[in-house]
Amino acid sequence: MDVKSAFLNGYINELVYVDQPPGFEDPRKPNHVYRLHKALYGLKQTPRAWCEWLRDFLIMQGFKIGKVDMTLFTKDVNGDLFICQIYVDDIIFGCTNEKLSHEFGDMMSRGFEMSMIGELNFFLGFQIKQVKRGIFIHQEKYCRDLLKKFKMGDCKPISTPMSTNEHLDADVDGKLVDQSTYRSMIGSLLYLTASRPDIMFSLCLCARFQAAPKESHLTAMKRILRYLKHTPSIGLWYPEGAKLELLGYSDSDFAGYRVDRKSTLGVSWSSKKQNCVALSTAEAEYIAAGACRAQILYMKQSLLDFGVVCGSVPLLCDNESAAKIAKNPVQHSRTKHIDIRHHFLRDHEAKGDITITGVRSEEQLADIFTKPLGEETFSRLRSELNVLDWSNFMKNKKKVGTVIRVGQYRLQFS
Structure with missing residues (x-):
């Protein structure tokens, strides 16, 4: 649903005065001004006033505000979970009981002037397909x-966003390209990573050269676009009835960045260069695991707002030495230089919040965020992230009895 003239609903607490509007001046008091009681478009207080007014309204109706996301509101009605997400004046809501969704729509229409849009299929550049299976x-x-x-x-499509033998560096002798165009490409593609984690590593690598982009960097950017030309309809698949389980995968490409020899860590759909130079693969993996632990804490807290309680979360790391450093609080010559802030991983391991376990390198899903991969490995890891091609999905759906594999799931159409 969409709230009409949303900002006009909020009340402001500050003293704000405005001139008399042209054509509506009071002839008896031409030099007087008006004091505002409610918000107007154009005031810096207006967005906050609207959010506070809507928040108070929903809380009065029995909703609970999210502890992590302050724009998330939930309500438990006899075992049915109602979820409401606010984005300025746009509201997404849903419930396990369809009747409660209709009641919420009626309630909001009585409180505000609303425009009911219907089933969610397009929002902030995202296209949503709701089918029986997910x-x-x-x-x-x-x-x-x-x-x-x-x-x-009209570019030529390609099957991977980056070549396996491609290693970008500063390219000091390279020819400079238009900086504004290069940065525009980076910014536009970053928004796409919300549903396309497969381009995260290659895009973040190219983003490191925004200060002085060269032709080699622009060529790498265009390869990402050629990959998007090959896979425009790839997205995230959430199958119905899938068992919810929180897993952490952490990986690091030791000293992979050629400019300053810092390692690249892959954690929670992100690819980021580490702040310090690691002296060993174990140290690089240990730092990556610590960053992953922070993301797991955030996700555990977020899931509580949805009524999902996670126990000890497995953290899968493909470096045995890093796992032992986290489990064994011994200080020795090979670890004493590691910053103390990275050792909070040991505390949570001792508390039982996480369980650090080993995983085979070929089963490390975070590899897709730390290094360029060949087509076969890249496609397999992309599939394990439940990232699939919607066009192939719909093509197979037409054939009765067709069975396709989506990540860890097998779907059969009838």
Whole structure:
């Protein structure tokens, strides 16, 4: 649903005065001003006033505000979970009981002037397909618009976003390219990573050279666009009835960045260069695991707002030495130089919040965020992240009895 003239509903607490509008001046008091009691568009207090008014309204109706996301509101009605997400004046809501959704719509319509849009299928550039077997989220339209914007609509498609033998560096002797265009490409593609984690590593690597982009960097950026041309309808698949389990995968590419020899860590759909130079693979993996632990704490707390309680979360790391450092609080010559802030991983291991276990390198899903991969490995890891091609999904759906594999799931159409 959409709230009409949303900002006009909020009350402001500060003293704010405005001039008399042209054509509506009081002839008896031409030099007087008006004091505002409610918000107007254009005031800096207006967005906050609207959010506070809507928050208080929902809390009065029995909703609980999210502890992590302050724009999330939930309500438990006889075992049925109602979820309401606010984005300025747009509201997404849903419930395990359809009747409660209709009641919420009626309640909001009585409190505000609303526009009911119906079932969610497009929001903030995201396209949502709701089918009986699950929900698919993708950004195909946004992706095709990007290709047109950067004049890559007729480019030759390619199956991976980065070549396995491609290692970008500062390219000091390279030819400079237009900085504004390069940065525009980076910013536009970053929004796409919300549903396309498969381009995260290659995009973040290119983003490191925004200060002085060269032709080699622009070529790497165009390869990402060529990959999007090959896979415009890829997105995230959330199958119905899937068992919810929180797992942590952490990985690090030791000294992989050629400019300053810092390692790249892959954690929680992100690819980030570490702040310090690691002296060993174990140290690089240990720091990555610590960053992953922080993300797990955040996700555990977020899931509590949805009524999901997670116990000890497995943290999968493909470096045995890093796992032993986390479990064994012994200080020795090979670890005493590691910053103390990274050792909070040991505390949570001792508390039982996480369980650090080993995983085979070929089963390390975070590899897709730390290094360029070959087509076969890249496609397999992408599938394990439940990232699939919607066009192939719909093509197979037409064939009765077709069985396709989506990540860890097998779907059969009838």
